[in-house]
Amino acid sequence: MIDQRLAPQQTLAAEVRAAGVGLHLGQQTQVRLLPAEPEAGRYFVRTDLGPNLKSDSQSDVRADSADLLAEQRITADVGNVIKTQLSTELGVGNAQVRTVEHLLSALSAAAVDNVRIEIDGPELPLLDGSAQEWMAAIARSGISPQPVARKRRMAVTQPVTVQIEDAWVAAFPSSELRFTYGIDFALAAIGNQWHSWSAADSFETEIAPARTFGLAPQIDYLRAQGLIKGGSLENALVCGENGWINPPLRFANEPARHKLLDLIGDLSLLGDIPQAHYVAYKASHALHIKLAQQLAQSCPFLVSA
Numbered sequence: 001m002i003d004q005r006l007a008p009q010q011t012l013a014a015e016v017r018a019a020g021v022g023l024h025l026g027q028q029t030q031v032r033l034l035p036a037e038p039e040a041g042r043y044f045v046r047t048d049l050g051p052n053l054k055s056d057s058q059s060d061v062r063a064d065s066a067d068l069l070a071e072q073r074i075t076a077d078v079g080n081v082i083k084t085q086l087s088t089e090l091g092v093g094n095a096q097v098r099t100v101e102h103l104l105s106a107l108s109a110a111a112v113d114n115v116r117i118e119i120d121g122p123e124l125p126l127l128d129g130s131a132q133e134w135m136a137a138i139a140r141s142g143i144s145p146q147p148v149a150r151k152r153r154m155a156v157t158q159p160v161t162v163q164i165e166d167a168w169v170a171a172f173p174s175s176e177l178r179f180t181y182g183i184d185f186a187l188a189a190i191g192n193q194w195h196s197w198s199a200a201d202s203f204e205t206e207i208a209p210a211r212t213f214g215l216a217p218q219i220d221y222l223r224a225q226g227l228i229k230g231g232s233l234e235n236a237l238v239c240g241e242n243g244w245i246n247p248p249l250r251f252a253n254e255p256a257r258h259k260l261l262d263l264i265g266d267l268s269l270l271g272d273i274p275q276a277h278y279v280a281y282k283a284s285h286a287l288h289i290k291l292a293q294q295l296a297q298s299c300p301f302l303v304s305a
């Protein structure tokens with residue numbers, strides 16, 4: 001087995017693009033994934049907002065022009081999470097980007113450490129509701145090693161648990177990086193289902209194809225809240241009282257696998273996901289992020305010798 005601490009950082013080999021409608025805001029956006037320098041991490045730039053002009057720039061004529069025109073990078077870091085309602089939203093200053101979890105899950109699973117993600121609007125395209133098209137885009141680009149060692153976090157050495165009522169996420173010490181997810185819904189077609197995946201298995205075939213899902217009885221309520229404006233039968237599985245409205249499923253437990261995909265995307269906001277067995281039950285973005293915040297403290301980056 002490769003000592004991951006000695007593995008090089010990686011970026012994309014070439015620019016790739018994707019475009020589509022965002023799940024919640026329903027806006028069409030274009031995304032460019034570009035190579036980035038070592039140590040840059042995974043970061044977003046809102047190209048529709050322009051440079052980060054200082055409000056007092058008029059009076060400060062001698063200010064450094066490079067500083068005045070500095071672009072606002074939104075680094076995919078757990079410290080930049082501003083909202084977790086049905087998707088994960090990052091923000092720095094007045095720049096926000098929403099529903100980042102599927103792209104970040106793909107980038108993390110494909111071991112792309114450094115990437116510049118340019119987007120011309122506030123929300124990532126949902127594409128087909130899974131991470132499959134993001135994985136295809138990364139494959140089209142190819143991956144390029146960089147002459148700097150990857151930064152690793154300390155492994156989880158004792159259980160860490162976060163809980164809200166009967167929903168929880170835990171990280172247990174483990175000899176491998178593994179994720180196990182359970183969900184439990186009253187709608188019979190979903191019911192109680194679990195999935196477990198080791199990072200040594202294929203993300204591309206086992207997790208990436210699993211699509212976003214929604215419950216038909218909640219759709220009107222969510223729309224009234226100004227959410228899921230871009231959701232459709234083309235980009236989300238919808239479950240009704242009498243079964244799935246738009247079958248076939250890609251896996252019998254596709255919803256559990258999709259939640260696992262979301263969990264990986266949210267934990268990737270740690271930069272490096274600490275080695276552990278993560279077990280989640282009925283959890284949400286809010287709980288995923290709460291666990292990530294705790295791990296950011298308890299599993300610091302290892303200082304290379």
Ligand SMILES: [Zn+2]
Pocket residue numbers: 101102212258262
């Ligand atoms: Zn999702």
